[in-house]
Amino acid sequence: NSYYLSQEAFSRPPRRYNIKLSLDLNKYQSIERIREQHQLVQFDIEKITEDKIRITRSLADYESKKRELENLLKPWKMGTDEIENEFLRLQQIKNAAETLVRTEAENLTKLDLEITKLADEIIVIENTVSEEQKTFDVIRNKLNHLNEEIKDLSAEKDKNIRMIDILEIEVSDLKIIHENLNEQAIQKGEPPENIRSDKDEIASEYNKIKGQLELLEITPEVSQESIEKQEQQVSILKEEVKNTEIHLNNLKEDLEKRINEWEGGLHNIVDHLNKMLNLLLQDIFVNVSIQIRNYNDEKNAGLHIEAETKGDSRRYRQLSGGEKTLLAQAIILALHMINHSPIHAIDEFTQKLDKRNKALAFSMALATYKISKESRIITPQFILITPSLDDVELSKEFAHKVLIESKVKTPEVKT
Incomplete structure (x- = not known):
């Protein structure tokens, strides 16, 4: 039984799978x-x-x-x-x-x-x-x-069970509060025909009416004229409440529309990344897939990556250091394809890569360049910054530029 671990890792061999073959x-x-x-x-x-x-x-x-x-x-x-x-x-x-x-x-x-x-x-x-x-x-x-x-x-499931327990406690408390409110409401008299359910809206409207009454300096004396003014004020407030409800509904619809558009764009980006990763890493992996899990949950959101290599499907943390770095570089190149900038720069492009993996990294960059050249009106340029390229033979599409090369021989020179 062969198994794979990252460098300097320690584990036991996997258990045998007792699966019957269908061959007679x-x-x-x-x-x-x-x-x-x-x-x-x-x-x-x-x-x-x-x-x-x-x-x-x-x-x-x-x-x-x-x-x-x-x-x-x-x-x-x-x-x-x-x-x-x-x-x-x-x-x-x-x-x-x-x-x-x-x-x-x-x-x-x-x-x-x-x-x-x-x-x-x-x-x-x-x-x-x-x-x-x-x-x-x-x-x-x-x-x-x-x-x-x-x-x-x-x-x-465990999370939902805990949430259900919490909600049951809250429901029990709400039932008690509801019973107390019913008793108080019965004491106040018969309920109105239409009861609004939005408590925040009712409280806001109540505070608004209370403030307006205070501004009007209502006196205890009630006259026909004051009643008519109050009725006019109530009708104005009803109209404002109606307009506010329409505005809130419009905001909710706009928010849902924006969320749907955002989710659609997110799925398009994930599909693009999967296609580009399988294209760029076809010489290294049999299949690569990424998923964004729990993107609506800020605490549990994460990027899930699976790569199938050497006949096994292994998680990202079980890959070798070179495979992880190449996978990260492929994701960066795929993200650059989404941006239609004419110039793309990537620093430390061959960091922690051996000779073979350096050549594979430049092959991925060349493939990305060719795809961009065919699919865009303006041919983009890729600037790949790397410490050294002494052990890599580049194709004619690359232009090797040495910007700075210096050595400090003695402490005096350094000073």
């Missing part, structure tokens, strides 16, 4: 069984080869004995019949040996065919196991993602 392995023999059969076949081949060598040596011995017998028969002047009988006997032995050799050769050919067939089956099984392993990796990545979502949902 009963259709095939196990790889260990096939290897055992292959080993037995190899033993049989070696044994047959040894028998072939032994038979060949026996034939050579028989030929040697035949020549020795012929030499012995010459001085003894054996009869022709005896010589022919001995020759026929030796010929039969030779034919039997040749037949045995041919049989063993045919067996060897059959064994070779069987070995080839078993090797093909092994290749098919290995390919099938490889495909299932890929499927397993995909399922494991999805499972990890689901586990993260479950954790987030569990935290949200």
